[in-house]
Amino acid sequence: GQNIDQPTEMTATEGAIVQINCTYQTSGFNGLFWYQQHAGEAPTFLSYNVLDGLEEKGRFSSFLSRSKGYSYLLLKELQMKDSASYLCAAMDSNYQLIWGAGTKLIIKP
Amino acid sequence: SQTIHQWPATLVQPVGSPLSLECTVEGTSNPNLYWYRQAAGRGLQLLFYSVGIGQISSEVPQNLSASRPQDRQFILSSKKLLLSDSGFYLCAWSVQGTEPVSPLHFGNGTRLTVT
Numbered sequence: 194g195q196n197i198d199q200p201t202e203m204t205a206t207e208g209a210i211v212q213i214n215c216t217y218q219t220s221g222f223n224g225l226f227w228y229q230q231h232a233g234e235a236p237t238f239l240s241y242n243v244l245d246g247l248e249e250k251g252r253f254s255s256f257l258s259r260s261k262g263y264s265y266l267l268l269k270e271l272q273m274k275d276s277a278s279y280l281c282a283a284m285d286s287n288y289q290l291i292w293g294a295g296t297k298l299i300i301k302p
Numbered sequence: 303s304q305t306i307h308q309w310p311a312t313l314v315q316p317v318g319s320p321l322s323l324e325c326t327v328e329g330t331s332n333p334n335l336y337w338y339r340q341a342a343g344r345g346l347q348l349l350f351y352s353v354g355i356g357q358i359s360s361e362v363p364q365n366l367s368a369s370r371p372q373d374r375q376f377i378l379s380s381k382k383l384l385l386s387d388s389g390f391y392l393c394a395w396s397v398q399g400t401e402p403v404s405p406l407h408f409g410n411g412t413r414l415t416v417t
Contacts, residue, residue, distance in 0.1 A: 234411070235408040235410050235411045280346070290406070295345060
């Protein structure tokens with residue numbers, strides 16, 4: 194079957210760095226997405242990886258290893274506004290997204 | 303630029319009543335359209351997706367239905383709501399046939415409470 198695993202909750206300190214991991218199993222693979230979702234709001238797109246390696250966008254970076262079925266989202270210089278859920282989603286061979294349940298990130302001062 | 307509108311933002315409906323949620327996209331043509339539901343503290347569940355007018359694929363058997371009467375309009379309906387239909391409903395769109403693939407862009411969502 195198809196599956197996405199990511200931690201349920203993580204806590205980090207303002208100004209620090211946090212890495213949110215995601216492992217996936219899909220029938221075929223057409224890329225991995227990360228979304229940010231603040232409480233009560235819709236998800237917003239953060240990043241897309243289809244090739245192995247690291248993609249950097251400002252304070253956020255996303256890494257993919259296709260051979261390991263593994264991705265992570267790296268958040269640097271954490272700010273209180275980064276408190277949110279982070280959703281990992283893998284796209285299968287039919288271009289359908291398989292979603293993880295999300296990682297709730299709590300930032301403490 | 304493209305925008306997506308979804309309404310209403312919140313809705314409280316009694317069990318057995320009908321439902322109609324509407325979503326429209328502006329600034330793009332022939333988008334893929336999606337309806338998702340998110341239960342509290344859970345992941346996104348795909349309900350319906352559409353690649354064109356009148357073309358609807360259903361992912362989960364339920365008492366909901368979807369229609370796409372116009373290219374950029376997507377409607378989620380129910381004839382009789384159940385308590386289990388409560389949740390956060392999200393409409394989304396993506397560009398068809400791009401390389402690399404297009405991300406999904408979500409509307410602001412409708413929080414539905416069935417009482």
